[in-house]
Amino acid sequence: MDPSVEGALVNSALQLSRRRDVQWLLAITDSPFPLGELKRKHVYRKVIYAVSNHSLLQPLQEQGFPVVVMPPFVYTRQERVKVSILSAISQNIVKPGDNVVCIVGRVPGRVIDTMMKVCIGEEAEERSSLNLVDLAEDLPTQILETVVELAMKIGQEGYEGRPVGTLFTLGDSVSVMEQSRQMILNPFQGYSESERNLLDPQVRESLRSFAVLDGAIVVREDGVVVAAGRYLLTSNHDLKLPMGMGARHNAAATVSYETHTVALVVSQTSGAVRVFRQGEMVLEIQPSVRRL
Numbered sequence: 001m002d003p004s005v006e007g008a009l010v011n012s013a014l015q016l017s018r019r020r021d022v023q024w025l026l027a028i029t030d031s032p033f034p035l036g037e038l039k040r041k042h043v044y045r046k047v048i049y050a051v052s053n054h055s056l057l058q059p060l061q062e063q064g065f066p067v068v069v070m071p072p073f074v075y076t077r078q079e080r081v082k083v084s085i086l087s088a089i090s091q092n093i094v095k096p097g098d099n100v101v102c103i104v105g106r107v108p109g110r111v112i113d114t115m116m117k118v119c120i121g122e123e124a125e126e127r128s129s130l131n132l133v134d135l136a137e138d139l140p141t142q143i144l145e146t147v148v149e150l151a152m153k154i155g156q157e158g159y160e161g162r163p164v165g166t167l168f169t170l171g172d173s174v175s176v177m178e179q180s181r182q183m184i185l186n187p188f189q190g191y192s193e194s195e196r197n198l199l200d201p202q203v204r205e206s207l208r209s210f211a212v213l214d215g216a217i218v219v220r221e222d223g224v225v226v227a228a229g230r231y232l233l234t235s236n237h238d239l240k241l242p243m244g245m246g247a248r249h250n251a252a253a254t255v256s257y258e259t260h261t262v263a264l265v266v267s268q269t270s271g272a273v274r275v276f277r278q279g280e281m282v283l284e285i286q287p288s289v290r291r292l
Helices: 003-017 035-040 054-062 077-090 124-136 141-157 173-178 201-210 247-258
Strands: 024-028 047-051 067-069 099-104 114-119 166-170 180-182 216-219 225-232 262-266 273-277 280-285
Touching: 003 024, 003 099, 003 114, 024 077, 047 054, 047 077, 054 067, 067 077, 077 099, 077 114, 077 141, 141 166, 141 201, 141 262, 141 273, 166 247, 173 180, 173 216, 173 225, 201 225, 225 247, 247 262, 247 273, 247 280
Parallel strands: 024 047, 024 099, 047 067, 166 216
Antiparallel strands: 099 114, 166 262, 180 225, 216 225, 262 273, 273 280
8 A cells, every 4th residue: 555545544544533422543553653643643542452463562551552452363354343342342441332433454564554433332243242241251252252243144144055053152161071972073173272263264164164063063261162063961950941942942051051151052943143141041133134
């Protein structure tokens, strides 16, 4: 990008951020702006940095900036914005109703080529993120939101044009593995943890194909996929579920009752995503559009 064009884009973002109805400027870059420049533009107290270089975290925090750290995976521009905003929500940096001007580039350097404005809680995805902050408790909100987003995509799009129903468990993977058995060869066995982390978009795309398998997909608290195709060995606790929910929903409710896992079910019939914790359904997300 022509530096003059990039400079004009950044200056436009700084100018927009001065408005009273804009609460934050989210700069997704590993090349922070000069402190003096931000103070001269009167946006110093509105800047949030999203960085992928961990060494920048402490220096920026010492300067008074809120900072979120991007996971070390290859994201599109839109994905970087979404991951950064989710981290800011989970850290209580931004709140519902906040208007955020976001600037980002194709790579995590100083080159900025995209600007967008986001109102927190305006879209369904931001609303679900806000709900998950309270739900997560001892789980990283970013991991929980990533699983929910993947489940929503499976519910909306299925796999190869066919509707798919599946079950995810997140957290307390040791207990879940002890109370389940493998139905097929585990497709995730033998790979390094970095190659099995669902924060990686390529791993999430692979999980969409494995969702067609019978059984549960087991995910560790840190996002590492432990197994797919697990049959849950649950007991009958007579849990009261809403009418119309079948064996998959009952298994999710029961495993969340017997362990400290959060269980998510994608309904093959409707594409709805339902989240279970401690034996109860705590969140239901209906697809706005189903592309099948």
